[in-house]
Amino acid sequence: MTPDQALGIAFSFFNEVGIxxxxxxxxxxxxxxxxxxxxxxxxxxxxxxxKDGQTPMALASAFQVPKTSMTHSLTKLEQNKLIELRSNPxxxxxxxxxxxxxxxNYRETTIASLSGDIARLSDKLDFDAIQQALPVLQQVRQxxxxxxxxx
Amino acid sequence: MTPDQALGIAFSFFNEVGIxxxxxxxxxxxxxxxxxxxxxxxxxxxxxxxKDGQTPMALASAFQVPKTSMTHSLTKLEQNKLIELRSNPxxxxxxxxxxxxxxxNYRETTIASLSGDIARLSDKLDFDAIQQALPVLQQVRQxxxxxxxxx
DNA sequence: CCTATTTAGTACGAAATCGAACTATAATAT
DNA sequence: ATATTATAGTTCGATTTCGTACTAAATAGG
Numbered sequence: 427m428t429p430d431q432a433l434g435i436a437f438s439f440f441n442e443v444g445i446x447x448x449x450x451x452x453x454x455x456x457x458x459x460x461x462x463x464x465x466x467x468x469x470x471x472x473x474x475x476x477k478d479g480q481t482p483m484a485l486a487s488a489f490q491v492p493k494t495s496m497t498h499s500l501t502k503l504e505q506n507k508l509i510e511l512r513s514n515p516x517x518x519x520x521x522x523x524x525x526x527x528x529x530x531n532y533r534e535t536t537i538a539s540l541s542g543d544i545a546r547l548s549d550k551l552d553f554d555a556i557q558q559a560l561p562v563l564q565q566v567r568q569x570x571x572x573x574x575x576x577x
Numbered sequence: 578m579t580p581d582q583a584l585g586i587a588f589s590f591f592n593e594v595g596i597x598x599x600x601x602x603x604x605x606x607x608x609x610x611x612x613x614x615x616x617x618x619x620x621x622x623x624x625x626x627x628k629d630g631q632t633p634m635a636l637a638s639a640f641q642v643p644k645t646s647m648t649h650s651l652t653k654l655e656q657n658k659l660i661e662l663r664s665n666p667x668x669x670x671x672x673x674x675x676x677x678x679x680x681x682n683y684r685e686t687t688i689a690s691l692s693g694d695i696a697r698l699s700d701k702l703d704f705d706a707i708q709q710a711l712p713v714l715q716q717v718r719q720x721x722x723x724x725x726x727x728x
Numbered sequence: 729c730c731t732a733t734t735t736a737g738t739a740c741g742a743a744a745t746c747g748a749a750c751t752a753t754a755a756t757a758t
Numbered sequence: 759a760t761a762t763t764a765t766a767g768t769t770c771g772a773t774t775t776c777g778t779a780c781t782a783a784a785t786a787g788g
Contacts, residue, residue: 429696433695436702437691439707442715443594443597448641449718450595450721453725540584541584544587551720553586553587556587556717557586560586562703563590563593563594563597565706569698570597570601574603
């Protein structure tokens, strides 16, 4: 495989990833309604999928966004009582982000509401193929993630 | 496959797509520097990858963004002479978006500058697996795209 | 035709995102 | 210990994104 071929494949791949992300985010945004953004929901989801109790800085790093953007998202989530910001006992400079029961419920309800969309598309989507593509995405994610941490 | 399994697979898939998109967009943003955004570059790329001469409305629809957002992106690109906005001879209300030579050159140069990133990752990335995952992404894209057009 | 409705784009204000500067605390060096 | 440097978070202003209202042109119905 020549470098040019690799670049072409990678560029096509990331291009498709971008489009699929736009389309799926739009689906999610519809379900979220006007209350929250996809970014805010993603933080909530991350707190469950990975863990909560992390600092805002750790979340900003995980999402590859400036800490000021994360502060904004967390403020909105806290105002709606979906998360709690407590002081960090181990570091007086920072805080810890904990998801509330209301936050867990909101996440569960939102995911469940997406089942209608999946059901509507279930006879068209090839879930076996999607399942097989998942490890590829995870591997690419891991490699890109390690790469950016090599600063 | 139960509906719950399908929902789980789909949710994991779209979640990974979102993360990979964040990471790859960050790589691209680094190469773009402070001059342009990923959104603006994506428009430029679309004009080549699909076709130019389209109306701003068609582009807004393709990118699933409000027309006001597209107007803003196009204004920035036009100010930097990477595109031209001409009146539409077939419709006095609308315009046509054409990429300039400078726009083509900028896109080519940017893509070429990404070859360094790909080369750095080339011994870790499995391009064969990525190539095999590409049709899956394209199929999912097509299905989501058709679905949203059924309004 | 002529009116009513729809559509493309713009103007404007609100919210989200981001970078730079600042404060407070922690870690490090001497 | 004390001074220096680094880090976490906030504040503030600029850019991007977006929804609503508006204008101009095309389409549809009578």
